[in-house]
Amino acid sequence: MSDKREEQVAESDRDRLGLRADCGSCFALCCVAPAFAASSDFAIDKPAGKACPNLRTDFRCGIHTRLRTSGFSGCTVYDCFGAGQKVAQVTFGGRDWRGEPRSAKQMFEVFPVMRNLHELLWYLAESLTLQAAKSVHRDLRAALDETERLTGQSPQTLLEIDVAAHRQDVNALLLRVSELVRAGVPGRKKKDHRGADLIGAKLGGAHLVGANLRGAYLIGADLRGADLRGADLIGVDFRDADLRGADLTGSIFLIQSQLDAAKGDSTTKLPASLTPPAHW
Numbered sequence: 388m389s390d391k392r393e394e395q396v397a398e399s400d401r402d403r404l405g406l407r408a409d410c411g412s413c414f415a416l417c418c419v420a421p422a423f424a425a426s427s428d429f430a431i432d433k434p435a436g437k438a439c440p441n442l443r444t445d446f447r448c449g450i451h452t453r454l455r456t457s458g459f460s461g462c463t464v465y466d467c468f469g470a471g472q473k474v475a476q477v478t479f480g481g482r483d484w485r486g487e488p489r490s491a492k493q494m495f496e497v498f499p500v501m502r503n504l505h506e507l508l509w510y511l512a513e514s515l516t517l518q519a520a521k522s523v524h525r526d527l528r529a530a531l532d533e534t535e536r537l538t539g540q541s542p543q544t545l546l547e548i549d550v551a552a553h554r555q556d557v558n559a560l561l562l563r564v565s566e567l568v569r570a571g572v573p574g575r576k577k578k579d580h581r582g583a584d585l586i587g588a589k590l591g592g593a594h595l596v597g598a599n600l601r602g603a604y605l606i607g608a609d610l611r612g613a614d615l616r617g618a619d620l621i622g623v624d625f626r627d628a629d630l631r632g633a634d635l636t637g638s639i640f641l642i643q644s645q646l647d648a649a650k651g652d653s654t655t656k657l658p659a660s661l662t663p664p665a666h667w
């Protein structure tokens with residue numbers, strides 16, 4: 388399957404599953420449900436279940452156009468994978484936490500469960516487009532169907548799901564996908580930096596083709612001109628990493644919010660499904 392065709396298949400699965408955030412169909416659950424700790428990403432402390440003071444009564448952000456300059460850059464890189472509108476419109480049938488305060492606590496508890504499930508769906512949809520992982524497509528399809536089924540359950544049932552166990556099962560499959568894909572990338576020695584602390588690392592021009600970078604911390608790393616083709620980038624923390632001139636084509640499990648948190652420019656080569664952030 389061509390790259391373009393693979394991309395189209397992934398996009399249609401993601402559209403069908405509603406994995407793209409649609410803030411207009413949500414009630415700003417991400418601005419209320421989670422707790423924030425004051426940091427370089429969030430200017431304030433906010434307890435879980437309490438609305439951010441910047442949230443307007445119409446569920447829109449009052450500082451949307453100046454989030455970065457106001458110390459809320461974390462909000463610009465957050466992705467709920469469509470969990471917000473699913474909870475708002477499907478799980479709770481269009482009822483919102485302001486109009487129905489008695490359900491608010493349950494809505495806020497369901498939201499992270501749904502986000503976890505939708506995130507898994509996102510990666511499963513991508514995996515199903517990868518020809519190198521063809522041998523596990525049947526298992527991937529079964530995992531996707533089961534995960535989708537779980538997202539349609541009642542609030543109480545959703546809260547009873549052992550999300551960690553389900554995540555572990557799916558992750559085992561995603562690991563297999565990663566191995567299959569990276570084994571097919573030309574070159575022998577593939578670097579293994581899984582979960583590595585590479586904060587601020589000097590990796591300019593590094594050969595990271597087909598590398599395993601799952602969950603690595605590359606905050607502020609210098610990756611200018613690095614070759615990351617075919618690398619597994621799931622969960623990599625690219626905040627403020629410098630990707631100018633880096634080649635990320637053919638990498639797997641890279642999502643837009645990771646890029647949005649990084650630095651780059653017109654010389655950064657991206658997988659076809661992703662677009663350069665506006666601030667590059």
Ligand code: SF4
Binds near residue numbers: 417449
């Ligand atoms: S700053 Fe805006 S986007 Fe961020 S949590 Fe507050 S209301 Fe939501």
